[in-house]
Amino acid sequence: MSPSHLSSRGTTLIESMAALVVFSIGIIGIMQMNVLASEQNNLARSQTLASKIARDVADSFERIPFNHPVLNVPTSLTQDDPEFENIDNPNGLVRLEDAVAQTVARPLLGAADAIYTSEGDTTFYEVAWRAIPVANPDRFGLVDQIRVLIMVRFPTPGGGRRQVSTWAVRYNVPLITGDDQTLVEM
Numbered sequence: 001m002s003p004s005h006l007s008s009r010g011t012t013l014i015e016s017m018a019a020l021v022v023f024s025i026g027i028i029g030i031m032q033m034n035v036l037a038s039e040q041n042n043l044a045r046s047q048t049l050a051s052k053i054a055r056d057v058a059d060s061f062e063r064i065p066f067n068h069p070v071l072n073v074p075t076s077l078t079q080d081d082p083e084f085e086n087i088d089n090p091n092g093l094v095r096l097e098d099a100v101a102q103t104v105a106r107p108l109l110g111a112a113d114a115i116y117t118s119e120g121d122t123t124f125y126e127v128a129w130r131a132i133p134v135a136n137p138d139r140f141g142l143v144d145q146i147r148v149l150i151m152v153r154f155p156t157p158g159g160g161r162r163q164v165s166t167w168a169v170r171y172n173v174p175l176i177t178g179d180d181q182t183l184v185e186m
Contacts, residue, residue: 039157046124050152050164053127057096057150058168066172070099071131071146079132079147085165087128087151096127126153131170146170 011019061071075092077084087093129150133143148170153163 043156043162046154046156047162047164050125050154050162051166053125054150054152054164054166057127057129058148058166061148061168061170066146066170070094071148071170072133073131075130075132077130077132079149084130084132085149085151085163087126087153087163092130092132093128094130124154127151144172146172 064070073092073094075084077089077091083089083091127150129148131146131148134145134147135141136144146169148168149165150168151163151165153161156162
C-alpha cells in the first residue's frame with residue numbers, strides 16, 4: 001500500500017470517538033481550572049475588602065475619644081490567650097453593628113460602616129473587636145493606651161469561614177493647654 005492510499009481512506013468511528021474523548025477531557029480540565037480561578041479571585045476580593053474594613057475601623061478609632069464606650073468594654077482575656085482572637089467568644093467583644101447603633105448624632109465609625117453595608121448583605125462580613133487597656137509604668141500605672149484587635153470574618157467558597165485580624169493602638173496623649181502649661185487628659 002502506498003502512503004497516498006492510506007490517507008484517502010479517512011478515519012474509523014473508533015478513532016473519531018477516541019479523539020473526541022481526549023478533546024472532551026481537555027475541555028473539562030480547562031473549565032474546572034476556570035471555575036477554580038474564579039473562586040480564588042472571589043476569595044481574594046473578599047479578603048481584600050475584609051482587610052479594608054479592618055483598616056477603616058482602626059482609622060475610626062483615632063477619631064473617637066479615648067474613653068469612648070466602644071473602646072472600653074471590659075474583658076477577662078489577655079492578649080496572649082488564644083480565645084482573645086476568637087470572634088465567637090463574647091467576652092469583651094464589641095460588634096460593629098452594636099457600635100453603630102450607639103451613635104445618635106453622627107456616625108463614629110462611618111467609613112467602616114459604609115463599606116460594611118455597601119455589599120448589600122451585612123451578614124457576609126462579621127466585624128468585631130476586643131480591646132485591652134495597657135498601663136504605663138512611667139506614669140505610675142496610668143492607662144495611656146488601648147490595644148485593639150479588630151477581627152473581620154467572611155465565608156469562603158468551600159463553605160468554611162476565614163478571618164482577617166489586625167491590631168490598632170489608641171493612645172491617650174496628654175495635651176498642654178493654656179499659658180499655665182497644665183496637662184489635660186483627652
